Amino acid sequence: MALRLYNTLTRGKDDFVPIDTDNVRMYVCGPTVYDFAHIGNARPVIVFDVLYRLLRHLYGETHVTYVRNITDVDDKINARAARDYPGVPPVEAIRDLTEKTYAQFEQDVTELGCLKPTVTPRATEHVAEMIAIIERLIAGGFAYVADGHALFHVPAMPDYGTLARRSLDDMMAGARVEVAPYKRDPMDFVLWKPSSNDEPGWESPWGRGRPGWHIECSAMSWKHLGETFDIHGGGIDLVFPHHENEVAQSRCAFHKDVMANVFMHNGFLQVEGEKMSKSLGNFFTIRELLNDWPGEVLRFNMLKTHYRQPIDFTVKGLEEGWKTLDEWYAIAADVAAGRPSDGLIDALSDDLNTPKAIAELHAVKGDAATLSASLRLLGFFGDSAVTWAARRPAADIDEVKVKALIAARIEARKAKNFAESDRIRDELVAMGVVLMDAKNKDTGEIETAWDVKR
RNA sequence: GGCCACGUGGCGGAGUGGUUACGCAGCGGAUUGCAAAUCCGUGCACGGGGGUUCGAUUCCCUCCGUGGCCUCCA
Numbered sequence A: 001m002a003l004r005l006y007n008t009l010t011r012g013k014d015d016f017v018p019i020d021t022d023n024v025r026m027y028v029c030g031p032t033v034y035d036f037a038h039i040g041n042a043r044p045v046i047v048f049d050v051l052y053r054l055l056r057h058l059y060g061e062t063h064v065t066y067v068r069n070i071t072d073v074d075d076k077i078n079a080r081a082a083r084d085y086p087g088v089p090p091v092e093a094i095r096d097l098t099e100k101t102y103a104q105f106e107q108d109v110t111e112l113g114c115l116k117p118t119v120t121p122r123a124t125e126h127v128a129e130m131i132a133i134i135e136r137l138i139a140g141g142f143a144y145v146a147d148g149h150a151l152f153h154v155p156a157m158p159d160y161g162t163l164a165r166r167s168l169d170d171m172m173a174g175a176r177v178e179v180a181p182y183k184r185d186p187m188d189f190v191l192w193k194p195s196s197n198d199e200p201g202w203e204s205p206w207g208r209g210r211p212g213w214h215i216e217c218s219a220m221s222w223k224h225l226g227e228t229f230d231i232h233g234g235g236i237d238l239v240f241p242h243h244e245n246e247v248a249q250s251r252c253a254f255h256k257d258v259m260a261n262v263f264m265h266n267g268f269l270q271v272e273g274e275k276m277s278k279s280l281g282n283f284f285t286i287r288e289l290l291n292d293w294p295g296e297v298l299r300f301n302m303l304k305t306h307y308r309q310p311i312d313f314t315v316k317g318l319e320e321g322w323k324t325l326d327e328w329y330a331i332a333a334d335v336a337a338g339r340p341s342d343g344l345i346d347a348l349s350d351d352l353n354t355p356k357a358i359a360e361l362h363a364v365k366g367d368a369a370t371l372s373a374s375l376r377l378l379g380f381f382g383d384s385a386v387t388w389a390a391r392r393p394a395a396d397i398d399e400v401k402v403k404a405l406i407a408a409r410i411e412a413r414k415a416k417n418f419a420e421s422d423r424i425r426d427e428l429v430a431m432g433v434v435l436m437d438a439k440n441k442d443t444g445e446i447e448t449a450w451d452v453k454r
Numbered sequence B: 001g002g003c004c005a006c007g008u009g010g011c012g013g014a015g016u017g018g019u020u021a022c023g024c025a026g027c028g029g030a031u032u033g034c035a036a037a038u039c040c041g042u043g044c045a046c047g048g049g050g051g052u053u054c055g056a057u058u059c060c061c062u063c064c065g066u067g068g069c070c071u072c073c074a
Helices: A039-059 A075-084 A090-111 A127-139 A168-174 A215-225 A236-254 A286-292 A295-303 A315-332 A342-349 A354-363 A368-377 A385-389 A399-414 A418-430
Strands: A004-007 A012-015 A024-028 A064-068 A143-146 A149-152 A189-194 A209-211 A229-235 A260-266 A269-271 A311-313 A433-439 A446-452
Touching (some): A024 A215, A039 A064, A039 A229, A039 A260, A039 A269, A075 A090, A127 A189, A215 A236, A295 A315, A315 A385, A342 A354, A399 A433
Parallel strands (some): A024 A064, A229 A260
Antiparallel strands (some): A004 A012, A189 A209, A433 A446
């Protein structure tokens, strides 16, 4: 089955046709790094990791370029750096802060089973490209300089708003922001703005300043993927204004009809049915969750829901997913990979239908080599079966006592004292221990295994 | 207020103009001294109303509900 992807530009599932099958190019908006990433940040990272793996499978591992940027300059970063690094020159301070935070992020997403993108460019290392694009925009009449700022002039682009499907009139009607006096039009947005001495800044034709939010992605996608590329991804909240403005910048700078052919957006995440927010007390960083759950459980939970749907993250769902992975690990983690199931590839090829793909995994459960290959394709089985099983948190249980009780129970059973046998089992259950009796095939002896009740 | 999604069985969650995905839980059976684990089997649905159609959960309209964007939040 041919790969089809839902495209925000067309609002439909289109056949995916790469510009160059030898180099399929994808750009995903990465995190703004000023603190620990939260679980909502993990969704696009995991979703587009699955897409990256699928593209590598379909076009060959060396024929896909995946760029995920690092936003390492913005006002929240600047503020945090000024707080945490007093006295340090601002450009160095944001560098230190974002180095540290990004290293943490990278460790988090590695534990979530994500491959490293081909390139992870930083905004602050692409100031020259940003300036080049802004100069092109000014030369082309799409941007102007006013009061130390460079601004994109929205009315200069007749079909601005096509990605988000908004007319200028609608946007004007809904506008609630105060309009800066130097703007020619209320919709105009900042490409470059002046920095004070205690803010990070770089020299530019318009004075010392820093970039607006959107220009970095136009600059970095240009540098690493070219004037146009195949897939641009991110969270659905980025459709407007972020991606809309990137499109405006890139298309007008390069005089192209498109920036990327396909725009993909993942839905939002909720926690236990509520919007995740610090005020509701249900705000979780990836790091916090990794303390309680293996990364692959978080990953699996993320893929149980189609990426465009809103997802509800719940403890119940995580427990369910852990049990499923336990079963699959026991069956196939130590088995050499065969070929991934065709049904799995078909499901993923239909706009990354991961829930259907998971159903397919249940269907091929009996074929360990296929299950192994299929799960590896999805980014699972980073552990051996034994290592995985050991990930269950060690319960606070007195093992010596458990073993003594089990031995006593076996004696009672041998004596056909079932009342005593059952009493001992109840005692163990009360301790949170479940028993599993099995007859040894060779000796015929009853052997009792035990496990922590979940 | 403007724009846009979504509403499926106890729960999670796909999909389709007509043949009840799948998983978890439940129930029945096998097995077990009884259990647990395992295996086999099984019931349960498409927010309300209207329309199009031979036939709608699937298309259209409307109402209700939930959520998102319009504020440099994935």
